[in-house]
Structures are given as structure tokens and as C-alpha cells.
Amino acid sequence: MRRRDFVTLFGGTAAWPLAAHAQRPSVPVIAFVSGRSADASVRVAAAFHKGLNETGYVEGQNVMVDYHWLEGQYDRLPAVFADLVRRRVAVIAVPGSSPAALAAKAATTTIPIVFGVGEDPVRLGLVANLARPGGNATGVNFFVGEVEAKRLRLLHDMLPKAVRVAVLVNPANVSNTETTLHIVQEAAHTLGLQIEIVNATTISEIDTVFASFARERPDALFVHPDGFFVSRAVQFATLAARDKIPAAYPVR
Secondary structure (H helix, E strand, O other): OOHHHHHHHHHHHHHHHHHHOOOOOOOOEEEEEEOOOOOOOHHHHHHHHHHHHHOOOOEOOOEEEEEEEOOOOHHHHHHHHHHHHHHOOOEEEEOOOHHHHHHHHHHOOOOOEEEEEOOOHHHHOOOOOOOOOOOOEEEEEOOOHHHHHHHHHHHHHHOOOOOEEEEEEOOOOHHHHHHHHHHHHHHHHHHOOEEEEEEOOOHHHHHHHHHHHOOOOOOEEEEOOOHHHHHOHHHHHHHHHHHOOOEEOOOO
């Protein structure tokens, strides 16, 4: 789906509950929950605002947006959504986070949910099917999971002599990690690569992983498509350049 279509989806979907609440004296609240950090999500937030504005909603005037930047702390999700459900927010937006989308779906069957995920939403259980989602959730699939094997193959094409590849995953992002490992292990076997699974859930653990590369240096690094990892793009680029480790990422 094109970026404009995605923005319109967020804005357009947000319109249905807002209209229903128009007669209420209070301004409706949209919950925006992201696995990333705020400073790494400037473009995403700007696109979200643009979509709202195109449908006649201006933050601080006729709608409020309640932001939650998890910075990879997925264990906070149950408490966050329990609070949002208790407060009866108008819409829950969970762009780019499978864990947040799943937690939202588990928390409510009535509040509309708009998601953006990197893998099949039907397999995740977010929707019944793509043509007719059913239930209270709808959104888009970025097809990140579907290109994992291709991404490993491209890394192999660029480094044909590479044998040992470190695959960095975030075990806190359970569903996405399981999908990545399954796909990558199958692709690695086909390509004749040896993969080593390394874990990180925090900024300091990412530093620790790169420190370990000094002792057991891999030929390349393959980074799992996780929202927290995406928000640490500068850290990854800096460390990989410092240590001269070829790396493949899910986004630029």
C-alpha cells in the first residue's frame, strides 16, 4: 500500500468513532501506542497528524492524542491498554508494532484498532481475512516478514564469502522473533550459511552484543525487524561502522 493510502487509512478510520462522540461535551481521545521512541518516530507522527487534518481533526482542538512511546519495553503493554480501555478512548492506533497490535486486540473487542504490522495479520489473529477483517481491528501489512529470506539472500549476494552470520533478535517481541528465526534458519540452510542467534532488548544490551563481536567476530550481521531496533538506527549504524561489520537492516 502506498504511503498516502496508509496515512488516509489512519485518518479515515479515526473518523468513525469521532463522529459518534461528536455530541459528547468532552473531546474524544485517540491512543497512539508505538514500540519505538518519540525521537525516532518524527515522520510517523507527522504522517499521522496529516491524516487526521485531512479528515477535519486537529490535535488540541477537536481531538486529543494520547501518546505512548514504549522504547522496546513491551512488558508495559498490558498495563497501558488496561488503562486505555478503562478510559474508553475513541480509537487505538498501533502503527508498526505487532506486539502492541496483539495486546490491543487482547484488551478490547469494542474499541476500534488501527494497526500497522510487518507480517500477515491473518496469521497473527488480528483479522479474520484481508478482504473482510471483521471484528474491531483493521490496518495494513508492511510485508517485512515476507521479505526476510530475500534480505538474507541479498546479504549473501553482497558477501559471497561470508559464512557466519549473527542474527540479532529482540526476544521481547515474541511473535515477530519466532517468525524471523523460522524464516532465516530455513534460508540459511539453503544458502549454506551458519547463523548465530544473539539477543538484545535494551540499549545497553545492543552495546554488549557488539562488544561480543570483538571476541567472536561474525562475517556479517542480520538485524530482526523490531520497532525498538528501528528506533536505534543511529546506534546500529555507528557501531557497525566502528567495528567494520557488514549489516542488513529491515529499513533504511
